[in-house]
Amino acid sequence: MTDVAGHGWDASHAALPAWSLPKDAVERISLPSEWPERVTRDWAWGGSTGEGARVCILDSGVEAGHPLVGGLESAVTISVGENDEVIAEEDAEGDVSGHGTACAGIVRALAPGCSLSSVRVLGSSFTGSGGVLLAGLRYAIEQEFHVINMSLSTTKKPFAGVLHELADSAYFKRSVLVASAHNMPVESYPWRFSSVISVGSHEEPEPLAFFYNPSPPVEFFGRGVNVDVPWLGGRALTVSGNSFATPHMTAICALILAKHPELTPFQLKSVLYLTATNVGGGR
């Protein structure tokens, strides 16, 4: 495995100006990986367990030690300080609704080798929950997680601008943001931004089946109906919703990035397109 922590990034690239490419610098940006003539699922994630990929569940917390979740790399709860600073404290409470545990279980089932962390942005107080969501996302990007699962969105327009900046910042720092599309006719964010991987649901029972949507803003459909998931108290439930399709795509991203850590979010999205069930995934 190549450099997962740095995503295969060569430090000499940093010396390049960001807005132009001098003639003598062309060789320095030669791509570290060669793509096959035809990108297949086997090339994309064959043999990968997700080991080396760090996945963050930004949600209601995760019940650590659940048999279908296993251990966590870290678990924090987020609050916002008096001067708007982000406060991340060790999470002693765990999951306050069961939803985060369900998402973690879906990722664990498909990418058993990946590292899972929980960033809890729900449950402390209802008022100001939008600010906590932003703070949690900011924290997750700072922690350089490879994939951030965001099965939630906000309808508050004042947050949209900051969320957009955060989503772009994650994109350029090579943190892949996988966000649930809203399945009601309302404006919500960040799934509408092109820098994230937005996910809606399909009804197929196959967990690795996913579809590219040629009519965005929803870009991909993952498995989101009648999914068996872990829930609170070591239990399991059957659930449906876009918020459960999202961790399916998160897990597939983790599998791919563990095998190809050099991929940028842009390249990863291209691999997802080429391996989607309705594009090349059936071959």
Next chain:
Amino acid sequence: MSEKTELQAAVAAGVIGSEEAFRGLLAAIVEVARSIFGARASSILLLDEETEELVFEAVVGEGEEELLGMRFPAGKGIAGWVLATRTPLVIEDVREDPRFATDVAEDTGYVPSGLMAAPLLHDEQSLGVLEVLDRPGASLFSLQEMELLGLFANQASIAVDLLQRARKASRLLDADGELQVVARLAAAVDKLEDDRREAGLRLLGELADTLGK
């Protein structure tokens, strides 16, 4: 609330429907929701911003009498997740969720085995949650049904917004007797017909001119 909106609310309180009328609308919404999804129960929970609790405001079906008016913390549980994330959710076999069972269901003796929940959204606010519970012998909830529930929730949101406006207005009148006369005037004029209404409006116009001098 500014002075201007206080006056508007006072006038509105005189002419808009009563709390009972909006409660009737909410009850009708849960009744239709239960019917179209073939479910055993349906309910609307609203957020009480002051106490940060979710309150059962309309319930039809099993648990109806026990659940109405019952409260629980808004930040937790399945309804809390739907409210905070503004995202619909379908859960089968809710009895498996210990938090749901201990907080609400066991107190009432009614434990649903399946639940479909959608947020009640108005502008940027998350007002509450619409739930549909239990479909005996029916298949699992489908994606189309989730979308239908979402559309239904949008309709319910408008009724909830009206109810909350009516409550805000009546609270204001209770707290501030000075403005009650404005509401009474608005209500009186609203009831007049034809010539008397015209005369009433003229009189009010004269009064406004005199007071404005």
